[in-house]
Amino acid sequence: MVKVKVNDIEVDADPKDNCILAARKAGVEIPHYCWHESLSVVASCRMCLVEVGETKPDGTVAMGPKLVPGCQTPIKEGTIIRTDSSKVKTSQQMTLELLLLNHPLDCSICDQAGECYLQDYTYKYGKAHSRLDEPKIQREDKYHIGEQIALFTDRCVMCTRCVRFTREISGTAELQVVARGSHEEIDVFPDTPCNNKLAGNVVDLCPVGALCSKDFLYKKRVWWLKHADSVCTGCSTGCSVQVDQNDNKVYRLRPRENPQAQGHFMCDEGRFGFKYIHDERRIKYPRLKAPSATTNATVRSTEPSDLTFADPWPMVLADTRKRIQTAIQNDPSGFVVVLSAFMTVEEAYLLASYIKGIDSRTKLTLGPIPIVGSDDLYPKGPKGQSPAADKVKFTIRAEKCPNRTGIEAILRHFEGSVIQAESLGKSSASAWFVVGGYSSGWVNEKIDQAVGTPSLLIVQDIFPSPLSERADVVLAAGSFAERDGTYVNHAGLAQATHASIRPPEQARADGRILMDLAGRAGLFNAMALRKEIGTKIPELSAIATGDLGEHGVRLAKFANRPAAAKS
């Protein structure tokens, strides 16, 4: 740690920090466009010019004669940084005037408006007007940059963050700067559009509205989006994300910086893979089949008094509870629960403790774990090869579920070992409680045959499946955006996810269903449950703090693992 003075505020900074990071620790913002924590330094935007000086051994202060870029200037003991002098302020004004020289000022139709650093910095550090009396240079918009990316060329400030990203993080190097001087433009190499699996990140990296996501283009003005911290459920990396929604509709996911989980970025599979949560085919109502009836009777026909149907859940859950108890009484060891790796730790705990609480001879198992291909490592080499293990900056994992580690911990506590539901063999039990929640069809032949046609089949899922077709009870559950809870990623990092929208129609988040089913008093409260789980299950003791913070906490078992990402 070295002592640095930023605008007379003394602060302890890491000797590896640059001036921007040191100033941030002192609560002083140094505006910047081209610099990004996980990319190399180019110092090309000139927005972060500051006055830097040093303290001589005799205590006198010697300031440098010229302004220096804060992103490129390292600090040492006694470094003095000034961002509030008139010299710096004039420089910031002039830089912004230059950057805006050919900017079309089309904020009214620009998707970035509201979260644009040109807007923010102009407001904070810029001038109100331009002295340009010449026609602005107009450039053609480029829709060919990528399947998901459009480039509004005239809004670009040539920070080259996007170019550096494709060279340093994805390693695919599709983007480049063409031409020179005031003719500089971002473009792709001919016939190599920017379609790599991390391409969506260049839209987030772009500090202005030049690179826009075609998926989100003109869908919503950003100031209407409400944000919730969440975790991507696309793979077991468990990227920290922010869910942006308005009026109960999710418009986009964006990565949230988390050095513990994935760094600054996320993959396009996760970024655009959330759309299933608004699928029309989702199970929207709980359904109950009368034991004697041959056809699927709806709730409406099992209970004739109409007023109670405003909320079918109390009736459905009371009936389900009765059926579970009867089934366990008749054949306790023939009652099998299938926990899904898409459940949160809290939900798995609620269900496991409820069923085991009735009879400990019941069996808890783990549902299918979707594995697609092998881990995809970045940055790619020039021929598309994977990097060496110590050079990996981003990993898209083959295990396409968010919470295998957490569910296995629950199973080890309640069952003693992890039993795969698929390995149970044909029609091996008389009663099943199957939890789904997968983002796509998950019922494979093995699990289908293992379940067979038991005397009681309860399915808690979000999409219809062969199992839900023949189930006696279907509980309409919630997707990841509708749940509160904890996911534990492949490296044992327990992260809190927060509900951002309401489930469709009469569907309910799994935690709420299981809370009522287990007859526990009160509402589902993830934080309170985390405290309870942490004290009861030693393997998960790390989550006993309740509040996991923005970055999550690592389970004790995985404490020695290095952080997953350095990007």
Add this chain to the structure above:
Amino acid sequence: MSEPQTNEAQKNEALKNKPSAKKSVKWGEAPKLTILDALYLPAIVSGLATAVRHAVSGKATTRQYPEVEPEIPPNYRGVHRLNRDEAGRVKCVACYMCQTACPANCIEIIAAPAPKDDPHWKDRDKFPATFTIDELRCIYCGMCEEACPVDAIELTSIYDLTGMTREEMIFDKEKLLSVFDETVKTGRDPVRTNRGKLGPAAELSSTAKDAPPPPGRGKSG
């Protein structure tokens, strides 16, 4: 009677002693009621006198509406319209500023990328696919007009808006454009401003004055 007054007086005194009040607020005293004022009789008499004076003066002030339509002041805020640009397209660029500014939540826009393949729309990036205003919910405050950066939405002097159903009072884009077509003909509601370009920097461009103003983005020539 006396106690609440004291409280009130104390509160006023406390307010006056606030440092901010001393600087910026000029404090006045409400005149105290005399016994005559408290009777209210003088006020009643003077009111009656005004009524009698008007009754005998012979100047009728009844307006013969609807036979005679009133003169509407030019700043009257009536039914909305969506202006057209020189090419006859909707001037609106779907920036949602009016919807954001609207305190009554009566405007709903769905934006779409402009049909770039159509030469008619070549210079536009974004346009409103739908634009609806619930005229019943609107409070006619004129904030939308003030917020509009391209002077696309304006309030006309149409004051006698009626309808048989709630549905027909929800004006869509076509209806709002037709209000424009109607009102520009009558001459009562000229297009109030004709800036057309976006942003102050676009204004400063010298050549922009000669070229026809681009309707959408501020690509001033």
